[in-house]
Amino acid sequence: MDTNKTLREHISALVDGELPEADAELALAALQERDGKQAWDLYHLTKDTLRDTPAPGLSPGFAKRLAARLALEPAPQPPDSSDSSSNSSASGSNGAAEPVGLAAILANPSSS
Numbered sequence: 001m002d003t004n005k006t007l008r009e010h011i012s013a014l015v016d017g018e019l020p021e022a023d024a025e026l027a028l029a030a031l032q033e034r035d036g037k038q039a040w041d042l043y044h045l046t047k048d049t050l051r052d053t054p055a056p057g058l059s060p061g062f063a064k065r066l067a068a069r070l071a072l073e074p075a076p077q078p079p080d081s082s083d084s085s086s087n088s089s090a091s092g093s094n095g096a097a098e099p100v101g102l103a104a105i106l107a108n109p110s111s112s
Contacts, residue, residue: 002078008039 010027013019019027030036 004035007036011036011039011042015040066100 008025008031010019010023011030014024014027031040
């Protein structure tokens with residue numbers, strides 16, 4: 001059994017208000033650890049994005065300013081197949097931040 005997976009599932013259920021009372025103590029204990037706190041924050045961000053709730057701490061007009069700055073960026077170029085350093089794993093990026101950021105922008109395109 002993968003304990004970390006079980007704890008993340010408990011934290012997710014807690015965020016959604018679906019955690020059985022018998023598992024609450026375990027989930028609350030997991031929130032005392034760094035990984036548990038990160039999972040809590042990520043699940044809340046995901047839930048807010050899916051519900052089209054603005055994320056806390058973003059200033060008015062954030063999405064509009066971000067879209068304008070992204071429009072100024074050069075278009076991504078396909079990786080050179082002869083260059084093995086273009087692999088995202090080799091560059092140290094796991095690619096996790098991009099989908100989350102894109103989801104936040106797409107979920108609330110009319111924010112200003």
